[in-house]
Amino acid sequence: MAENNYSERLNRVIPGGAHTYSRGDDQFPLNAPQILEKGKGAYVWDAHSKKYLDYGMALRAVNLGYAHDEVDAAAIKQIHLGNNLTRASLIELEAAEKIVDLIPSVEMVKFAKNGSSVTSAAIKLARAYTGKKMIARCLQHPFFSYDDWFIGDTTLKRGIPEETSALTVNFNYNDIASLNALFEKYPNQIAGVILEPATHEEPKDNFLQKVRETCTKNSAVMILDEMITGFRWHLKGAQTYYDVSPDLSTFGKAMANGFSVAALGGKKEIMDLGGIKKIGQERVFLMSSTHGAEMCSLGAFVKTMEICQRDSVVDKLWDYGSKLINQGNNVSKELGLLDHFKFEGVGCSPVYVTKDKSGAVSLELRTLFSQEMLERGVMMPWIALSASHGERELETTMEALRSALQVYSRALEGDVRAYLKGSAIKPVFRKYN
Template identity: 45%
Template sequence: MIKKLENNNFISNFEKSNEYRRVIHGLIPGGAHTYSKGDDQFPINSPAAISHGKGAYVWDPDGNKYLDALMGLTSVSLGHAFEPVLNRVREELIKGSNFSRPSIIEREMAEKFLSLLPQHDMIKFAKNGSVATTAAVKLSRAYTGRKIVARPYDHPFYSYDDWFIGSTDCDFGVPSEIKDMTVMYKADDLSSLEMLFQKYPNQIACIISEPEKFNIIEPNFYDKAIELAHENGALWVMDEMITGFKTDYPGSIKKFNAKPDLATWGKGIANGFSFCALTGKKEVMNLGGIKDENSKKLFLVSTTHGGETASIGAALATMEFFEKNSVVEYNKTIGQYFIDGATKIFYNHKVEEYFSLTGFNWSVGLIVKNQKKEPCMFYRTLFMQEMIKRGVLYQGILSPCFSMTKKDIDLMLEAFNDSVIVFKKALEKGYDNFLIGSEIKPVFRKYN
């Protein structure tokens, strides 16, 4: 539990973290295996690595304890080292983790997950979200005979593969021919999508979009959007990588009774273990099959570790716990409790014009603004610095998990309140009098 820290008791010992930093960038490009965990995404006074976690908390190599606000980049929906999940993982580990033929647990997982999705008939496992979304793109191109992929320009990430990353500022190494095959529209905007179909008639293979990101979606939006795609000969791919197991169980596809042709799943399904999936209608998914003789073979997803049993066991245990414990509703309650408390803090300190809460109660984002009331990386970094100093590992997002309690959120709000006080002083005297080190940087940028 985070104790109230007096000014002389802030977390400040990062000796082992600093030693880790000195070594790691010579071993791993970027210092981590996702750029979202990189040093340039955190203030300098933050842990360089995590030694272990339990429940809603993590510890760094120096023994500092933090509330993990983002919960493993939103992948941990129940809690770190969550016993009901670990128990199933142990059961699978003692039986072996990978074989030369499929494990019987693969059928159990396929039947279980598809039972939640009356819209879909087949499933393919993967180990990361990029593999799943890229498989959806490949299927869509094969099914439609078209090349172009459409994605929202105001959504941050869909894949590290060329079809997506070539449409960002990080397009170094991507041939221009591939870049030209991804086009963009405004998320959740039918008129923007209509204009895209008019601009690229009979060329768009699929629309890929997260079902909920920043905006409140009308109940019948996906009926209209998917119908529009089909009228123009394109498939709809619903990317539930973030929304799955958060907006509803299993995700927004149920919440909106949506009927996308394909859907991708990942974060949250296996409580931090590596399990992702692509689901879809049989007529599309079966292009990746091997039973239809004389039909063209589509090399869909082929990964040695896709059937690794421990992670599949983790996913099954996570699903079982969700079904027995109303996890989605609980996590939303925790998120709303934070929203209410943070909003009150803003008004108490008369800084409501300098902060904006974004997203939803299942994923609460924060925008920090400067004196001109414009989003500012310097002030955002300062706010993160002050939160971390007070024992909250905070990247500007709260992703509630089942292990979090209102008491944990009270402690987070206490740190939030104190950080707002520092922010107010910085507004008056300048952030450079308070910020230690450099500001955080956008993940997608042309140059380091």
């Protein structure tokens, strides 16, 4: 069957062609594999057995490497024990105690299957705990949930009541004045503040500590979304790396090396609003999920944490990413492109920036770079690292990078569109297709 039929078949039966918009056709160059068959270590194979060195790593969900034998064995063990039982399972208790022991700010935890569920549960708890309605969210952080409280605050408002959208307001990262201004504008109305600890931009001038102080002063719940930073910046979370203690935290992605598990954790006095043991307490229906504590995923989580501790995985990510940034920028500099192509970000989670002749960020050039790396067997839609990325992978990447940037350089001097095999990638959050 021709390769282009996979896209047609996917979009015929799945809105968007995938179950995450970030996996859609509009997020990749035309020459990207339209469908993948398998992954192992740092590599993936398409339906025609073509092999790619992968930096997508399942949207950052895989931090050890695809099909990790020990993690898979731990998950399979739980499958053979029944996988989903009538009452709480032993592995459910072990996993809950593991994360409570691991993350200093977490005293209780609820598991779910995806990040949107736990961030929305955090919002519900913040409202229940404070009796307030409004949520302040960081404008620069791209995605918190598919639920209305967040999507209604983007350009994609169709299907969401205006009154819901109005309850979410924005502040800017590393700008404590913008957050304080919201509390002044909406006195005693903001229930919670949600942000990531860091992205490619790290906190400056004790920003996270100032957010903590502002939340405490205004009796608002501080929520740190560690969906990406958790178990990458530090095994105990970026909150430990940056020395800040939120009221609630959310985790997912890398916590189980690709198995579907997410977590909401935090202070007992807030989390226990969803409990059943305090007689006479008005109840919060927090989360109730048949598959939220699926045993195979929790077995994978426990084993992944064990391996991360044993093998110093976080240190490996920092080391590899720092080398990638330094060596990659040296190549770009040699080619005279450093003002137009540059690796940035923190060592454990690098990013690359593509700019046109005027210095403006260019999606066309980003598409071209990704396209040319794919031509050389490297899939780099973004950069997510795993413990399976080693010296051989770094060497392969640098060889592909040098060649791809030579094409990039020529396109920079001419018409980029003449070098593209198809359309440029598009922002996920856009009003029209």
